[in-house]
Amino acid sequence: MRALHFAEYGPPSVLRVAEVPEPHAGPGEIRIAVRASGVTPSDAAVRSGRFRDFMPLALPHILGVDAAGIVDEVGAGVTDVGQGAEVFGMVDLARLGGANAEYAVLAAWTAKPAALSWTEAGGAAANVETATRVLDRLGVTNGTTLLIEGAAGGVGTVAVQLAVARGATVIGTASVGNHEFLASLGARPTTYGPGLDTRVPAGVDAVFDCAGKGSLPDLVKLVGSADRVVTVADLNAAASGVHLSRSAGPGADPQALHGLAVAAGLAEQGRFTVPVAGVFALDDAVEAHRLSETGHARGKIVLMS
Template sequence: MKRVNIAEFGGPDVLQLIDAEEPHAGPGQVRVAVRAAGVNPVDWRIREGQKLGAHPITLPTGIGLDAAGVVDEVGDGVEGFAVGDRVFGEGVSTYAEFAVLTAWARMPEGLTFEEAAGYPSVVETALRIIGQTGVQPGQTLLVSGASGGVGSAVLQIARERGITVIGTAGAANQDYLRSLGAVATTYGEGWVERVRQLGQVDAALDLAGSGVIRELIELTGDPEKVVSIADLGAPDLGVRFSGVAGSVPDALAVAADLISRGKLHIPVEKSYPLAEAAAAHIDSQAGHTRGRRVIAI
């Protein structure tokens, strides 16, 4: 099969499309014929060799965590799923024609494979970090860098829970944030004062890693009310860096429920063929994404 591989840590050019042995589903796993794979910032952080608090990476390795596809192999102990089922979930080396998933759920009706591949990691991350801030219904959550995949999920999940969200993003994405129920404002010079004018901030999330941790502490008054998924220096200021996944099966169930009820929709900004994984990483690292980027197989 074809698989995107890295033999050394580095820039996008280390991503290589290779011929690889097909993986097989072990106990409690399924294998899918991948139709689309989600592109997440954690992918290029792993590619660069960043220390994210997860298990160490052994090279050479495939890359990618999220996928949507058709089950074509069911491991021992798996019940309720069969060859031919359309699923989305999380696994390993998902930038490939076949991948093994360790957590999965049935694709909600009406989703394309490209759309479905964009949900697993971002919904898990959104649920985890909202919980870690301790923000409650009726309070206000500030989201710095709110227009990407995780931000899109956070805004909609928070709205569903009765939490007010102030989101920062570029000028071109202000209407997008408002469409997701956020109070929108731009980043850049004067952004802290603009946020203050919008009201009290009870908790904050840093999703972009744009050097705003001190300002988020200032706005919330407490580093324990701030969580970052993008600034590895956050712990130096007493802020939690949240880089390790929680319960993916629970997140998939929440995602499927919200999607089926019309409460969660994350658009796909762009899809790329497998051979253009490097371009997907370049665009992801550049930021300013509205929704998700995916690789279509």
């Protein structure tokens, strides 16, 4: 099968599409013929070698953690889905990849709703899992006022919608050009940067940092406690006493993975979509990674297999 991989750490130019052996579903897993798969900031971190000291990989390594497609192989013990079903989901994150390919093995999945295109579904699962995990940790529910730093990106756009669906009031930071877009998702937009405390009304209950741009000290000051701030993007979180949330993989947090089914249900109700920043062929993945590394993609970047 054809797959996107790299044989040495480095910039996007190290990426190659090559023929590799097909994977097969193990116990509790399914294999899909991939229609679309996502590109996440973590893919760039893996490719560049940022994680190699504590998460060494056997190279060459196939990238991608979420995908959508048609089930063509079912592992032992799987009873909720069969061959031919349309699904979206995630790989076992312990592998740090495998989805940017013609075939991918998923460890967590749910039925693809008709309301989501293949492009949207292909980029949904990782951001839904991440957003759900953090919203749960922060206890976001009806009546919560939540500030999302970097709300126009892939995780941010999903977090806005899931938080609004819980009944939260959401304030989202973004560049001025993204304010109308954020408002369409249900957020109250404002600009990021110095002086945020003068632009945000009093009474913010929690902060979700999706940007990782060094604003944690200001965000902690704004909400009054480091315990009420969670980041998924700032590796220096400990210096501010803030929790850096990372997925331990499918199965480790059933409540977070339940978010896949919740998002699918909201999509069927017309209350959830996956904003797509760019769609690329697998052969154009270098350009997809370059876009990801700008930090200015509005929504998810998707590869079509």
